Amino acid sequence: MNRKCFFIAIIIFHFGISLSGQTGRTGGISFDFVDQEIREVLYAFSSYSGISIIGDDTVTGRSSFQYNGPSFEQAFDSFLLANRLFADKTEDVWIVSRIKINIKEDNSIILDSLDATVSQLIDRLTRTTSTTIIQDILPSTRLSLHLETVNPQEAVELIMKAFPDYIVLSTENYIHIKREQSDSFSTIGRISTGFINISEMDGHFEVEIENARLNDVLDR
Numbered sequence: 001m002n003r004k005c006f007f008i009a010i011i012i013f014h015f016g017i018s019l020s021g022q023t024g025r026t027g028g029i030s031f032d033f034v035d036q037e038i039r040e041v042l043y044a045f046s047s048y049s050g051i052s053i054i055g056d057d058t059v060t061g062r063s064s065f066q067y068n069g070p071s072f073e074q075a076f077d078s079f080l081l082a083n084r085l086f087a088d089k090t091e092d093v094w095i096v097s098r099i100k101i102n103i104k105e106d107n108s109i110i111l112d113s114l115d116a117t118v119s120q121l122i123d124r125l126t127r128t129t130s131t132t133i134i135q136d137i138l139p140s141t142r143l144s145l146h147l148e149t150v151n152p153q154e155a156v157e158l159i160m161k162a163f164p165d166y167i168v169l170s171t172e173n174y175i176h177i178k179r180e181q182s183d184s185f186s187t188i189g190r191i192s193t194g195f196i197n198i199s200e201m202d203g204h205f206e207v208e209i210e211n212a213r214l215n216d217v218l219d220r
Helices: 003-015 038-049 072-082 118-129 152-162 214-219
Strands: 018-021 029-037 053-055 062-069 086-089 094-097 099-103 109-117 133-135 142-149 166-170 175-179 187-191 194-201 204-210
Touching (some): 029 038, 029 072, 038 053, 038 062, 038 072, 099 118, 152 166
Antiparallel strands (some): 018 029, 194 204
16 A cells, blocks of 8 residues: 555544545546535545645534545535635645635725624634724624625624624724613613513513523623
């Protein structure tokens, strides 16, 4: 058994992944992953290809994937497409993520997200644009979106547009995502996880709660 075949056998044993490469005139290659952690699949791709392939903090979940075709890069790109992922490829490393941000020559921003959380989007925007963004506790909702914006402030405003409880404030030095505080004794609203209605009259309180989270109830 040559070194390459032995190394592939180690991958199969460790991850439970069926992965085989065919050499010869056709140059064909095949991969078969069954209910594997996406990060483990990326590790197997990296080990097979000799390319440093890293998943960032947005990459989670499991995947099943089968490929038979002419090239490794086509297999890898097909895996990304099937699992709603992007890859930033350089000569030294391929970074896999659910977020892709491009800065154009006029400094405008193109932002794409596939099931990334609001916090992950804001953090990536901060790092990519070198903009200071201060944030209150953000919703845990995952967003899929495509934005083409003029500047980081507009990008933040568009991201937070789906959350009416938040406002975006800006100064010369930073952007602040702030959660507005409602009147704790006279508030009614439907939140993502349920219904909360708290009212007060002559010192008596009436509370209606339906399928709401405890933390949201206590906040109200």
